[in-house]
Amino acid sequence: MKKRFINLQNYEDDISLLENALSLTGNKNQLLAFKISEMFYGIEIKYIREMTALKLDKPPKKIPNTPEEILGAVNIRGEILPVLDIRKKLNLSSKPFSKFDIIMVIEASHELFGIIIDEADDMAALPEEKIEEPESSETQKNPAIQFYCNYKGKLIPILNPHLLFPQTDLSRISECK
Amino acid sequence: MISKNSSLINSFLEDLSGGIETLEQNIGLLENEKEESVLSIFRVFHSLKSGSRILNYLHFSDFLHQAENLLSSLRSGKIMPDRETISLLFQTLDLIKDFKFLVQENYTEEDFLSKSSWVLRIEELKKFFSKLTGQQTFDSSSKTLISLGSHFYRINIEFDKDIFLTGSDPLFYIEELYQKTTVLQSKTSIKNLPLLENLNPEKYYLQWSILIRSSLSKEEILNVFQFLDESKNKILIEELKEDPLENKTSTTGSQNQDFVRINIKKLDEVLNLFGEIVSGFSQINNLLSCNRDEKSVTILENFSNNLAHLQGKMLGIRMVSLSPLFNQFYRFTKETADKLGKKAILRISGEDTEVDKNIADMLREPLQHLLRNALDHGIETPEKRQKLGKNPEGNVFIDAFIRENNIFIMISDDGQGLNKEKIIQKAIEKKLVSDVELKSLTDDEIYQFIFNHGFTTKDAADELSGRGVGMDVVKEQIEKMRGSISLETSQNKGSTFILKLPITLSLLDIFVFRIGREYFGLPSFYVHEITRLKKPELSLIEGILPSIVYKEQAYPLFFLDIFFKSSEYESKDLSKGLLFLLEVEKTKFFLFTDQLTGQQQAVVKQIPQLDQFKNGILGSSFLPDGEILFILDIFVLFKQLKELRIKNN
Numbered sequence: 001m002k003k004r005f006i007n008l009q010n011y012e013d014d015i016s017l018l019e020n021a022l023s024l025t026g027n028k029n030q031l032l033a034f035k036i037s038e039m040f041y042g043i044e045i046k047y048i049r050e051m052t053a054l055k056l057d058k059p060p061k062k063i064p065n066t067p068e069e070i071l072g073a074v075n076i077r078g079e080i081l082p083v084l085d086i087r088k089k090l091n092l093s094s095k096p097f098s099k100f101d102i103i104m105v106i107e108a109s110h111e112l113f114g115i116i117i118d119e120a121d122d123m124a125a126l127p128e129e130k131i132e133e134p135e136s137s138e139t140q141k142n143p144a145i146q147f148y149c150n151y152k153g154k155l156i157p158i159l160n161p162h163l164l165f166p167q168t169d170l171s172r173i174s175e176c177k
Numbered sequence: 178m179i180s181k182n183s184s185l186i187n188s189f190l191e192d193l194s195g196g197i198e199t200l201e202q203n204i205g206l207l208e209n210e211k212e213e214s215v216l217s218i219f220r221v222f223h224s225l226k227s228g229s230r231i232l233n234y235l236h237f238s239d240f241l242h243q244a245e246n247l248l249s250s251l252r253s254g255k256i257m258p259d260r261e262t263i264s265l266l267f268q269t270l271d272l273i274k275d276f277k278f279l280v281q282e283n284y285t286e287e288d289f290l291s292k293s294s295w296v297l298r299i300e301e302l303k304k305f306f307s308k309l310t311g312q313q314t315f316d317s318s319s320k321t322l323i324s325l326g327s328h329f330y331r332i333n334i335e336f337d338k339d340i341f342l343t344g345s346d347p348l349f350y351i352e353e354l355y356q357k358t359t360v361l362q363s364k365t366s367i368k369n370l371p372l373l374e375n376l377n378p379e380k381y382y383l384q385w386s387i388l389i390r391s392s393l394s395k396e397e398i399l400n401v402f403q404f405l406d407e408s409k410n411k412i413l414i415e416e417l418k419e420d421p422l423e424n425k426t427s428t429t430g431s432q433n434q435d436f437v438r439i440n441i442k443k444l445d446e447v448l449n450l451f452g453e454i455v456s457g458f459s460q461i462n463n464l465l466s467c468n469r470d471e472k473s474v475t476i477l478e479n480f481s482n483n484l485a486h487l488q489g490k491m492l493g494i495r496m497v498s499l500s501p502l503f504n505q506f507y508r509f510t511k512e513t514a515d516k517l518g519k520k521a522i523l524r525i526s527g528e529d530t531e532v533d534k535n536i537a538d539m540l541r542e543p544l545q546h547l548l549r550n551a552l553d554h555g556i557e558t559p560e561k562r563q564k565l566g567k568n569p570e571g572n573v574f575i576d577a578f579i580r581e582n583n584i585f586i587m588i589s590d591d592g593q594g595l596n597k598e599k600i601i602q603k604a605i606e607k608k609l610v611s612d613v614e615l616k617s618l619t620d621d622e623i624y625q626f627i628f629n630h631g632f633t634t635k636d637a638a639d640e641l642s643g644r645g646v647g648m649d650v651v652k653e654q655i656e657k658m659r660g661s662i663s664l665e666t667s668q669n670k671g672s673t674f675i676l677k678l679p680i681t682l683s684l685l686d687i688f689v690f691r692i693g694r695e696y697f698g699l700p701s702f703y704v705h706e707i708t709r710l711k712k713p714e715l716s717l718i719e720g721i722l723p724s725i726v727y728k729e730q731a732y733p734l735f736f737l738d739i740f741f742k743s744s745e746y747e748s749k750d751l752s753k754g755l756l757f758l759l760e761v762e763k764t765k766f767f768l769f770t771d772q773l774t775g776q777q778q779a780v781v782k783q784i785p786q787l788d789q790f791k792n793g794i795l796g797s798s799f800l801p802d803g804e805i806l807f808i809l810d811i812f813v814l815f816k817q818l819k820e821l822r823i824k825n826n
Contacts, residue, residue: 061805063784064741065792073784073797073805078449080782080797080805111786165786 033121040156047161049105059097067166083114108161193277196221205507207258219248329417334385337409358391500528520570527577533681543651547588555592589673595666690770693745698808706758713751733766761815
């Protein structure tokens with residue numbers, strides 16, 4: 001069983017939320033809803049390794065020769081992880097890195113990386129019925145979105161953790177689907 | 178059921194892995210260091226025998242019992258460690274390996290017995306055992322072993338102080354134990370003995386602690402004491418997992434040390450956190466560097482010394498001796514030579530050299546390959562050797578030593594050496610070189626052709642080697658470990674392959690340099706020279722590529738911003754910056770930097786997620802202020818340089 005760390009200084013609400021999550025560790029069918037640029041997204045809890053507010057004074061260290069979406073590398077307790085800004089992938093307008101950003105560490109396809117989110121919202125049970133796509137979807141299908149699901153009366157997109165990290169090798173993507 | 182007890186199974190599996198390792202080391206040594214090896218092998222068989230009995234793998238424990246008998250015969254000199262015996266022991270080792278695998282797959286005794294191929298295999302080996310040991314299967318030594326039993330007990334007895342008043346004699350019980358079981362050790366404690374003036378001769382004060390070995394069950398032993406009043410006489414029988422005395426002698430032996438198996442991941446986490454502490458400390462140290470008094474200087478210095486020591490120790494945890502790896506090659510050499518119809522002896526030295534666990538693991542394949550090549554291409558057939566006036570039995574050597582923070586491993590043979598003509602012929606056939614170019618090549622450069630993909634001088638591929646997938650893979654594997662391979666060869670005298678490797682992959686000696694505002698690390702392994710040229714002589718190699726003439730030689734010049742588009746030099750004035758002369762694959766080239774800012778031992782963290790981008794970053798580490806530092810992957814730079822050369826051609 002993987003241990004999930006909590007390292008959210010001063011984020012009282014989130015702490016209680018994550019304590020809740022901790023007590024649920026092992027229950028695979030949970031999802032966590034969070035906000036990026038005022039939009040709700042969800043991700044299955046089993047892929048989240050930890051959430052941390054690093055309070056960095058400067059943005060993550062840029063890694064040479066990597067795609068733009070990789071914001072840079074951060075040091076989390078001695079482990080160096082690439083951090084992604086997935087706003088572009090989700091067609092959201094970009095926002096400069098702020099010291100209050102939260103890094104959600106995701107483990108998918110045996111890889112660890114962080115994504116930047118604004119805030120965590122709440123946990124919810126993963127519904128058995130996965131909604132493929134809302135009828136009124138205005139844009140074409142985004143591969144980073146696995147399916148949609150009802151959360152607090154709204155339909156929110158659930159991210160596919162395997163397709164968040166930029167890949168040069170396309171064969172791997174089909175494998176993860 | 179006992180067989181479902183997972184902790185028992187796990188400890189048995191550990192015994193199995195440990196045993197397999199010991200067997201691998203010792204079977205090959207049987208010929209040379211008979212006594213000690215026989216004993217080690219015997220111990221393994223013995224402890225696995227009781228282990229499998231406890232876990233109800235009776236057929237296997239029975240099998241090991243027979244294997245034990247073979248060892249008894251070897252020990253007494255009734256049979257000799259000849260080829261047949263050794264091959265039989267190797268087959269037994271294979272069987273134990275498979276057994277371990279199947280136990281891991283949750284095989285029960287019934288599963289094993291229902292697998293006819295397995296039973297057949299065991300029966301086959303048993304037949305050989307009894308053939309070799311002859312009638313000795315039931316010789317006296319094994320008989321006593323059976324009656325000795327395989328259970329070990331520690332019995333603590335505190336007799337009733339008034340036992341004499343009840344008409345019993347404590348000695349009677351002790352003697353009965355001696356009759357019914359094998360007493361390994363008995364001790365009395367005089368803890369309760371009063372001073373002489375207080376001693377009552379009618380009372381009994383002694384306590385006993387007795388170690389026995391027996392085939393009897395706990396209950397049966399308890400029966401010895403059945404006439405004693407339980408409430409007044411305290412008798413405690415504790416069953417022991419293994420022979421407590423045997424264990425004691427083995428811990429004092431130099432070969433067997435106590436080990437704790439640690440998950441390497443856990444260790445890495447500890448190392449990571451430790452790295453954080455070191456960098457945290459150096460930040461504090463920097464902060465306090467102004468206004469500090471004498472006392473705090475001493476404290477900080479002590480602290481920093483201790484940290485350095487601790488770091489050394491921690492990295493030492495990952496270090497393992499090369500001997501388990503090397504010892505496996507005795508068997509490999511023997512079997513490969515047999516298959517090839519050659520005679521060869523492996524001679525190992527420097528096996529006590531310690532390297533990082535990762536390196537030891539990664540070395541197995543390339544070394545095996547080099548050995549196979551030495552036997553196949555190097556060593557001649559016995560007839561040919563005799564004709565040449567050599568000993569029909571060839572020699573293959575593995576030697577390891579440490580020099581200047583690098584480990585060197587040399588694999589050599591006293592065979593025929595590389596055939597230069599044949600290599601040239603193949604190189605031309607494969608269009609690796611033109612006739613004209615050939616003339617300017619040195620011997621060394623010609624031999625380098627064998628590291629090309631698909632290169633073989635053998636006319637037909639066979640089972641063992643000659644398929645041409647070989648030296649290029651070896652080279653690749655060595656380079657993966659940030660090492661290099663070179664060779665020396667001499668006609669009819671043999672060849673030597675020299676591997677040069679870093680001692681550890683996690684700690685790297687690096688130079689830190691600056692380009693504009695960015696810092697990069699560069700493994701000092703590849704740095705040949707660092708120099709500043711007041712009047713650099715620029716020329717153009719092969720037309721376009723800039724190069725610098727240094728000590729009458731022209732070396733290509735590499736600017737990092739060709740590769741790292743985001744980097745910007747402070748100044749590209751060659752006389753202002755610093756030049757690193759790097760050496761990769763016998764090619765030297767210059768890397769231009771703004772400034773050298775330091776040299777440090779860096780704990781390198783790989784970032785495997787980024788491997789796919791081939792971005793020229795080998796891994797990362799930290800600067801003293803805690804900032805992330807990227808370390809350059811010289812091989813990627815070198816490939817880039819080669820591509821530039823090709824493009825410009």
